[in-house]
Amino acid sequence: EAGVAQSPRYKIIEKRQSVAFWCNPISGHATLYWYQQILGQGPKLLIQFQNNGVVDDSQLPKDRFSAERLKGVDSTLKIQPAKLEDSAVYLCASSHRSTSTDTQYFGPGTRLTVL
Amino acid sequence: AQSVTQPDIHITVSEGASLELRCNYSYGATPYLFWYVQSPGQGLQLLLKYFSGDTLVQGIKGFEAEFKRSQSSFNLRKPSVHWSDAAEYFCAVGATGSARQLTFGSGTQLTVLP
Numbered sequence: 020e021a022g023v024a025q026s027p028r029y030k031i032i033e034k035r036q037s038v039a040f041w042c043n044p045i046s047g048h049a050t051l052y053w054y055q056q057i058l059g060q061g062p063k064l065l066i067q068f069q070n071n072g073v074v075d076d077s078q079l080p081k082d083r084f085s086a087e088r089l090k091g092v093d094s095t096l097k098i099q100p101a102k103l104e105d106s107a108v109y110l111c112a113s114s115h116r117s118t119s120t121d122t123q124y125f126g127p128g129t130r131l132t133v134l
Numbered sequence: 135a136q137s138v139t140q141p142d143i144h145i146t147v148s149e150g151a152s153l154e155l156r157c158n159y160s161y162g163a164t165p166y167l168f169w170y171v172q173s174p175g176q177g178l179q180l181l182l183k184y185f186s187g188d189t190l191v192q193g194i195k196g197f198e199a200e201f202k203r204s205q206s207s208f209n210l211r212k213p214s215v216h217w218s219d220a221a222e223y224f225c226a227v228g229a230t231g232s233a234r235q236l237t238f239g240s241g242t243q244l245t246v247l248p
Contacts, residue, residue, distance in 0.1 A: 022177075023177065052235075059240065059241075060240050060241075061138075061224050061226070061238030061239050061240050061241055062178070062224075062236075062238050063238070064235045064236070067235065075235060110177060110178070112177075112178075122180055122183070123180075123236065124177075124180075125170075125177030125178040125179070126177045127175065127176055127177045128177055
């Protein structure tokens with residue numbers, strides 16, 4: 020079974036530029052999550068999708084971050100414009116369902132550096 | 135709201151020695167508890183999880199964890215560490231009921247000496 024795929028793996032941009040990350044979840048997984056992991060911290064949930072609908076985006080900085088999951092499969096996370104403090108690893112995860120007991124499977128992440 | 139504390143930022147052990155990583159949580163009801171491991175350049179991999187029942191949980195790679203409600207702890211243990219265990223370990227709590235998101239601790243970096 021293929022795991023969660025993410026691209027690109029690394030991205031370096033200057034502040035105020037835009038950037039987009041892509042995630043393809045495990046086949047058949049209805050729930051998709053985007054996390055932000057700042058160096059030295061644990062992952063923090065940004066947004067959760069159930070199929071193509073948003074379940075929780077309470078911690079997403081909506082003035083600059085946006086995410087979509089068209090057709091309920093793959094997803095993109097965009098930052099526009101980027102700030103220095105957005106430097107982090109962006110992790111995508113998926114699970115079969117959205118219950119708390121369901122295991123979340125993580126992709127390798129995209130490491131973003133904002134200069 | 136739930137929270138997780140991992141008091142040890144960095145732990146160093148010799149190969150073959152036993153290991154215990156500490157995790158304390160804060161949550162008003164019985165939590166769902168997880169341990170994940172993250173190797174450099176890799177995503178997080180689930181080691182084990184606790185939902186209910188037996189408080190001693192067995193996981194992959196020879197790891198186990200014990201849920202102690204009285205101490206609000208869920209410490210991770212391994213009797214004999216291998217060099218390949220060097221990685222960062224994250225404890226996470228998931229709320230029961232309708233909530234779904236995981237709250238992670240800040241992680242413990244494990245170094246294994248030959």
